[in-house]
Amino acid sequence: MYLSTEKKQEIFANQGFQKNPGDTGSAESQIALFTYRISHLTEHLKAHKHDYSTRLGLLKLVGKRRRLLNYLQQKDISRYRAIIADLNLRK
Template identity: 60%
Template structure:
């Protein structure tokens, strides 16, 4: 698999509060962004892989919902994660 537990812990440590912080919105957004980038690269090589395309759209929707939640709850956390990951609306 393209992401192992060590890489996940690294993402959670960098964007979450600790290596075991898997529930915070920031750590989930970072994980979704990593997976989205991986699937985007896969789809550039395999344009007719429609199952992966569907999975990518679902991941983008999940990330969007989490970002919308962060806007409502705490705008400073939203701006920080957008800036760190290089995501724009």
């Protein structure tokens, strides 16, 4: 896959609000990873407009990220606002 373990750890450390060094499953970490993958796929689709299978995968990722954001908004609004501000997401 295009995303190495080192790159994932860097994403989790920089944007994921890790609670401890091995924390990869928190909502913030997953949202940060999904955001990175979404931006990568968006760039790919700008060059390959007719790649419909990638477009479907992108839409599924956006839906997963949206569900995680909704969960985080219901559980802890301050964490939700922090991740939205940090990743420059809008709703």
